[in-house]
Amino acid sequence: MATYSNQCAIVGVGENKRSRKSGATPLHMALTAARNALADAGLEANDLDGIMNYSTGGDSCPSHELATFLGCHPKYVKDVSGGGSSTELLIADAVALIEAGMLNTVLIYRSMNGSSGHQVGRGYDPNMLQEMLPGGSFLMPYGTASPTQWFGMFATRHMQQTGITKEHLGHVCISFYEHAQRNPDAFLHGKPLDMETYLATPDISSPFNIHDCCVELDEANAIIVTSAANAKNCKSKPVFIAGMAPRTTHSNVHYWTQVDEVASDYAAAELYRSAGVKPEDIQVAAIYDCFSWVVLRQLEAYGFAKRGEVGDFVAAGNLKMGGLLPSNTAGGMLSEGYTHGMNNVLELVRQLRHDYKETNRQVKNCELGIATGWAGPDMAGAMILRN
Amino acid sequence: MSTKTEYEKPIPLKNGDNQPYWDAADQHELKLQKCAACRSFIHPPGPACPTCGNPETEWELLGSDISATVYSYVVSYRPFLPGFQHDLPTIITVASLDAAPEVKLMANIINCDAKTVKIGMPLKMTWVDITEDRALPQWVSAKE
Numbered sequence: 001m002a003t004y005s006n007q008c009a010i011v012g013v014g015e016n017k018r019s020r021k022s023g024a025t026p027l028h029m030a031l032t033a034a035r036n037a038l039a040d041a042g043l044e045a046n047d048l049d050g051i052m053n054y055s056t057g058g059d060s061c062p063s064h065e066l067a068t069f070l071g072c073h074p075k076y077v078k079d080v081s082g083g084g085s086s087t088e089l090l091i092a093d094a095v096a097l098i099e100a101g102m103l104n105t106v107l108i109y110r111s112m113n114g115s116s117g118h119q120v121g122r123g124y125d126p127n128m129l130q131e132m133l134p135g136g137s138f139l140m141p142y143g144t145a146s147p148t149q150w151f152g153m154f155a156t157r158h159m160q161q162t163g164i165t166k167e168h169l170g171h172v173c174i175s176f177y178e179h180a181q182r183n184p185d186a187f188l189h190g191k192p193l194d195m196e197t198y199l200a201t202p203d204i205s206s207p208f209n210i211h212d213c214c215v216e217l218d219e220a221n222a223i224i225v226t227s228a229a230n231a232k233n234c235k236s237k238p239v240f241i242a243g244m245a246p247r248t249t250h251s252n253v254h255y256w257t258q259v260d261e262v263a264s265d266y267a268a269a270e271l272y273r274s275a276g277v278k279p280e281d282i283q284v285a286a287i288y289d290c291f292s293w294v295v296l297r298q299l300e301a302y303g304f305a306k307r308g309e310v311g312d313f314v315a316a317g318n319l320k321m322g323g324l325l326p327s328n329t330a331g332g333m334l335s336e337g338y339t340h341g342m343n344n345v346l347e348l349v350r351q352l353r354h355d356y357k358e359t360n361r362q363v364k365n366c367e368l369g370i371a372t373g374w375a376g377p378d379m380a381g382a383m384i385l386r387n
Numbered sequence: 388m389s390t391k392t393e394y395e396k397p398i399p400l401k402n403g404d405n406q407p408y409w410d411a412a413d414q415h416e417l418k419l420q421k422c423a424a425c426r427s428f429i430h431p432p433g434p435a436c437p438t439c440g441n442p443e444t445e446w447e448l449l450g451s452d453i454s455a456t457v458y459s460y461v462v463s464y465r466p467f468l469p470g471f472q473h474d475l476p477t478i479i480t481v482a483s484l485d486a487a488p489e490v491k492l493m494a495n496i497i498n499c500d501a502k503t504v505k506i507g508m509p510l511k512m513t514w515v516d517i518t519e520d521r522a523l524p525q526w527v528s529a530k531e
């Protein structure tokens with residue numbers, strides 16, 4: 001196990017109400033999420049000495065601004081550009097700063113008008129994209145501007161090589177939509193999905209139809225990390241950070257010419273070593289799900305099913321309640337909401353605290369969970385949490 | 388003034404790193420950047436070699452007879468950028484060059500029924516004149 005293992009804990013989680021049109025600024029939404037996380041932990045804004053956030057193309061508000069209107073002056077603020085895996089990587093930064101003795105308690109948030117504001121992969125000036133994205137002039141002239149297309153290139157070849165079918169993608173979507181029907185705060189609550197409907201839905205860009213893609217919404221989430229010692233004074237049941245692993249692979253950020261491996265393949269071994277556990281010990285999961293196939297690829301990478309058997313694993317219902325690995329149990333980004341992964345981590349924390357005890361939402365007796373982040377095939381960040 | 392219909396899609400922007408590639412494309416030729424130290428091809432071009440980090444690079448002309456095979460592909464049914472609404476569905480492939488299989492070039496497969504595209508399908512490079520002085524490398528099926 002790593003030296004930092006179980007020395008820090010997540011003690012607070014919170015969000016604002018997600019919607020298609022918030023009518024609020026990212027600052028307003030972040031304030032609501034931060035106040036809810038503080039209340040969850042039983043902490044005051046002045047207890048925070050670090051605040052961090054991630055954003056894509058400047059779609060959030062700066063940490064210093066959030067601090068201003070929480071009425072506090074933390075020692076340390078940090079705003080990074082990032083999407084998937086940034087939740088895990090900023091939690092890693094917080095743990096390192098706490099373990100170094102520089103900070104005590106850190107709030108990490110993600111706030112975005114992902115529906116009414118700017119949407120990932122849409123509405124940008126094509127020439128700006130050519131200049132902004134590395135290799136952009138080799139992508140945009142061919143109409144390649146969307147993550148559906150970038151990740152689809154990996155999916156097409158992987159599906160052909162490992163026997164994954166469109167039905168298998170459908171099982172991922174249907175499993176997560178089923179979770180969403182138990183979560184009144186999920187965006188697609190009340191909108192279940194069956195295989196017939198799924199298969200009848202035309203592709204946006206192969207192999208993905210609308211159900212294979214995450215729901216883009218206006219939403220803010222917040223997480224509070226503190227030392228295990230401080231956690232004893234918090235109101236909530238602490239969820240300890242048992243292990244973590246970051247990883248990049250591939251040359252270039254969007255022009256990927258090698259689709260046979262992904263960063264998650266390399267993050268897995270370090271992740272399990274750092275926490276001193278094995279894949280079969282994990283009881284509940286938050287698997288990054290910007291697209292259905294990304295879940296299948298990570299199930300393979302993190303050792304939950306062998307290459308070639310991942311489709312059967314999800315078809316057998318293993319991502320559902322009562323399965324071997326209940327995953328994204330609030331509905332995931334495919335049907336609950338989308339904050340580049342943070343909403344999935346909030347749900348994992350709630351499962352490990354047994355917040356849903358005595359209801360049909362609780363994964364029974366879960367003590368150990370995994371959160372996987374996917375910034376792309378080329379960048380991963382993952383962590384293992386225990387209660 | 389050109390009498391041709393105005394080209395609506397993004398036109399490749401030249402910069403200090405990629406200019407030799409696009410200048411050659413305008414002449415209907417493929418030119419690739421190469422590392423002067425480890426001899427790896429560098430694509431897309433850049434300020435150094437991603438394989439070894441060496442900053443000295445040179446350019447190699449591969450000519451106009453370029454064959455490749457489909458390494459992977461997607462078929463897009465919606466336009467994500469201007470101009471593509473006229474060309475749906477759009478087939479985008481990453482194709483592995485026969486002369487250097489480790490080099491993979493992304494482009495559309497044009498004049499092709501999307502249902503016939505398969506991994507391993509043989510391709511030939513063609514160049515489409517998109518403005519009076521610019522041309523865009525594209526792939527066509529080699530079976531024709």
Ligand SMILES: [Zn+2]
Pocket residue numbers: 422423424425426427436437438439440441
């Ligand atoms: Zn080199």
